[in-house]
Amino acid sequence: MFSTSAPGNTKQLPLGDEINYITASLHHELNMIIMSRLPLGLKNPKAFHEGLTSFSVIYSSFEAALDAHIRSSSTPTRTRAILEHIYIPALHRAGAFEKDLGRYTPESEEDELTESSPARSYVAAYVKQATAERPHVLLAYCHCLYMALFAGGQHIKAAISRSAIRKFALAAHQTVPEEAKTAPGIGLFTFDGRSTKEELELRQKLRDGIRQAEELLTPKERSEVLVEACEVFKLTRRLVDELDVSCATAPNVLLATKQYTESESPVAPTEPMVAYSRSFRWNKRVETVVKGFVCVSLFAGYLVYLNLKPAVETVAMENEAVPI
Template sequence: MAKDPVPPSSLPGEINIASRSLHTQLNRLITSRLPLGLPPHTSSPTLYTTGLLHFAHIYLTFESLWQDLLPPPSHTTSPSSPLLSFLLVDPWDADPGNTNAPTSPQMLEFLRNLRPKGLSRSGRLRRDLKALTGLSETDLSVQLSQFPGAKVQEYCAHIRKAVAQKPHVLVAYAWCYYMAVFSGGRWIRSELMKAGEGFWQGGGKKVGDDVPLGEAGLSFFSFPGTEDGEDIKAEFKERLAAAEGLFTAQEREEVVAEAAEIFKYSASLVRELDELLATSQEELAAAEAAEKDKERTEERERAAVRPRRRPRTWLRRPGIIGMVVALSCVAWLAVYHMGVQIMP
């Protein structure tokens, strides 16, 4: 999950610094496994869909809890929150534990308005899963009401408890997971698109569907509008930066600490997927070797089309030629005068 560089004095900057090593480890886990879900390692999007379902529960949980902070709609449930938090609550784990002091009205108002329109991912995740699995809306809801693994269930329980106690930690989830889609997610999207329409049609998408992948299948990594989400990202960061003064020192520490938990839990989901899919170290090693070969080939191709530069010797460096000319003139004059003096 890639994160944009920000000044270290800001709250996002503190998150980035505190979680740098954890972020690097998670990136390595994800990027090394992504090729296994694509050709030539597999002929269908089943593995990718399984991984997407794992992480979908995380977005659906924290976004539905966030939706619960909003005023109730005047007519129908908002389409941006298609799976409300109560659907993922374990009745035996409903007690969030002791809560901190009540959240200030200012903090709640900030949280309610932090996310620009188009940032939430729940609706797009459901759309992708429906397209990739071929399930009906009802059948997909039934599947999403069950956890695909123990680590997913554990993580979702942690999210519910953390947000119930400290709603401001939602900022950590927003920064880590939305910035991941903006940054590393775009690279992932480009890699997934290389598999081609035929590969993705091997899942739930039917041959002849006229809905592009960016709207159903891979819409999770896409944003509405013509700027590919750059306008949404800028607005989100502006809203977050404008509220820096709202956080107490303790709240800042809690947000940073929660970000570290996010990376640890996310890594545990990747490892759980390894177990569920029986990912072997041999497969990972082969995939990593293939990716390195691919990178070397691409680098050679780029180097082949680069214009060749003439080697810059010390004589070609700026100022060197002028200095050499000047020294030559001085030397010539010295020799000339010496010659004049010794001539009979």
């Protein structure tokens, strides 16, 4: 069903790479949708925390399932061996979601968070059933949802940090307060007490675990993991679509995105930067002209050669025809 090898090539992509390959379009679409809604969430605490609540459902659901299979004495030996490779408690995010949501203080009854919703209930029930029937598909959840935190999640983390710092109206020389460093939502993308290097090592540990786990999968199980990876993105999309309705964000997405993009420009262009940019563009133009001139010269030389070649051959034939 998911053939990612060239014809005649029996070499198979690593499972993680194959998941990325088959979910590329779903991933791109979901990423664009989430990033377009982020500006609205940063300006509306309730909408932001509703988003956290929705995403917490899918993380807490699959982490609970993974933990249950690892701890259960009835889990088959091979299944346990597969899951042990991806059971990395330092990655678990349910606690981080709980801390972030615990810091939210509604200012009125209207700001109270929604405890449950149709999409959240559906996602929780679906994940519970899917992972109970096919525990090995937890590989798909670990890869898609944890790798998202290490990749695009870091951009979201940076955006949350900048938004919190702007709230304090800090001057460039002032020390950033701890409250800004630990703004609600950042905990999700931060792994307790770990430096950037340690986080990269944690990411590599997950990759290695998935590689080791995939060696224990049957072809059918591997195919089911790939199918489930697509479902992970569809489940997440279901949660986001519901947030559009509950938070009334859809009509304002484009405007908020434009405003956010303008306000999030990290560095104002200075004169040296502008000068360098002009110089760089000029050098590229000169380089292009030179390359074009060389190509034209070579082509012209080739045409001259083609025109002279028949004449040279004719002279040679005439010389051969002259009796000695």
